[in-house]
Amino acid sequence: MIGLVTATASGRRLADRLAASLAPVRSYPVGEIDRAWAECERLVCFLATGATVRLLARRLTDKHTDPGVVCVDEAGRYAVALIGGHAGGANALARRVSAVLGAEPVVTTASDVTGLTALDSLGWPVEGDVAAVTAALLDGRRVTLAADAIWPLPALPVVEVVVAELGAPCLVVTDRLVAPPRPAVVLRPPSLVVGVGASRGAPAAEVLELVRGALAEAGLAEASIRHLATVAAKADEPGIVAAAAELARPLVAQPADALAAVAVPHPSDVVRAAVGTPSVAEAAALLGGNADLVVAKRKSATATVAIARHRPRGRLAVVGLGPGARDLLTPRAAAELRRAGVIVGLDRYVEQIRDLLPPGAQVLVSGIGAEEERARAAVDHARAGRAVALVGSGDAGVYAMASPALELADGSFDVVGVPGVTAALAAAALLGAPLGHDHVAISLSDLHTPWEAIERRVSAAAEGDLVVTFYNPRSRGRDWQLAKALGILAGHRPTTTPVGVVTDASRPGEQVDLTTLADVDPARVGMTTVVVVGSSQTRTVAGRMVTPRGYRWG
Ligand code: SAH
Helix, strand or coil: CEEEEECCHHHHHHHHHHHHHHCCEEEEEHHHHHHHHHHCCEEEEECCHHHHHHHHHHHCCCCCCCCEEEEECCCCCEEEEEECCCCCCHHHHHHHHHHHHCCEEECCCHHHHHCCHHHHCCCCCEEECHHHHHHHHHCCCCEEEEECCCCCCCCCCCEEECCCCCCCCEEEECCECCCCCCCEEEECCCCEEEEEEECCCCCHHHHHHHHHHHHHHHCECHHHEEEEEEEHHHCCCHHHHHHHHHHCCCEEEECHHHHHCCCCCCCCHHHHHHHCCCCCHHHHHHCCCCEEEEEEEEECCCEEEEEEEECCCEEEEEEECECCCHHHCCHHHHHHHHHCCEEEEEHHHHHHCHHHCCCCCEEEEECCCCHHHHHHHHHHHHHCCCEEEEEECECCCCCCCHHHHHHHCCCCEEEEEECCCCHHHHHHHHHEECCCCCEEEEECCCCCCCHHHHHHHHHHHHHCCCEEEEECCCECCECCHHHHHHHHHHCCCCCCCEEEEEECCCCCCCEEEEEECCCCCHHHCCCCEEEEECCCCCEEECCEEECCCCCCCC
16 A cells, blocks of 8 residues: 655645556545554655654664655655665655656665666565675675576676676675675576476475475575476465465466476376376476476475476567657666666667666667677677667667567577657657558668669559658668659649658757648758658648548548
């Protein structure tokens, strides 16, 4: 429950706006702030920070149990994470509140400033002395990092990666039980899958003891368990279900034939006869991954357990940055940039977003023409297990990097696409509503596509009476294609058809011209222009380009 504490009418108005998107919430007048503190996990106080501190000071006990508190000023300009930034969730709440109210989140906890929270965003269990290692990072002291494998981690600032000699303070990424020099932070990657089999009625305590015994003997951390896995027929076996609940991990049920296809060291005919696969525990632990069995099948009276370590998968985020303006870059794109360890992109796009990159990120930029090389670099790093963001302007999948990269990709890493506002949409919004009915995008660049193919498509769009957005309409070496394409369209629609010429949409130097097929001036068209040609139905209304929604006008 989130408590909304208000003292004035303007505070209550802001609280009402929040209530719709933050549910479940409860409202409290400021006089009942003590009750709000007792009843809620988090509070948003529409009060000055000073007033909030005075009201709550005597209630503060422990950062692990106190509610997180965010203060919002009466004008809704700032959302200050005041108390319980991490443990209380106030930092995250300040960001959510800001997104709803259009306020600026104010976050002052140290690890947010150094980028260490990028690690929290992984959602992996963290052990050890976070405060001391964070302080070392803030002081610019040498912090060493050791990892058992290359995990797709976000960039970490001021960290020196070491292989053998770990010195304090340090960060260790491992599923093993270790005793690093202190202060140390140990991050637990979700590498272990525990396969479990059981006879009917196997007690949960027995399953748990078997799991914990296996982990302890192999020197593995419970916190690195990704999930428990069993055969579908045992998905509801109470002892297995309860053990997964006690370990607070999901239970994944696999079909018997999928398990039967996994090669295991200890198959059993008895098990095959009973459940249709010669192995439950070992096969379930190994299934679906590039994995090694680290604990072979072990049995108690009524249960079996095996543990497999799954090797990390890299992550390739293909991120559209939008047409230029920062507020047209989506929050999801910004989050993917923060989460990346390696950023790959065209030099000028990477420059635009450099301030969003985590300190310490490896940045691989190259110039125009090096698309293939960029795609290959991004894929190679993802294949090696790293967290890569491949960026492109507008939408990264529209005449951009997504296809060359994914043409090279295999199934060995995860791919996440983040859509961006493409130039056609940015231009259309400036022009009015030109894309209100069927429309098409055509690139006039004949560098990679023969002109005859482009011309055929322009003719088809002309015959189909589609609104056409021309990308790459003109460059220094390509100066006749646009006139030719417009000529083809003019053969099928009136020369009075509206045409929008938009250059540098949402960037400095933005230009918007609304003209007609007869009057387009190619001299006003450049490398960063899109040309939107209306259909026979498109009209100019009050200086705006409008394509009616229906097939009939009026
Ligand atoms: N991925 C990009 C398109 C890359 S192709 C996107 O989705 O927008 C490059 C062409 O896009 C340019 O030649 C121009 O036609 C168009 N373009 C890109 N950004 C633009 C902007 N801000 N304003 C106008 N046109 C733009």
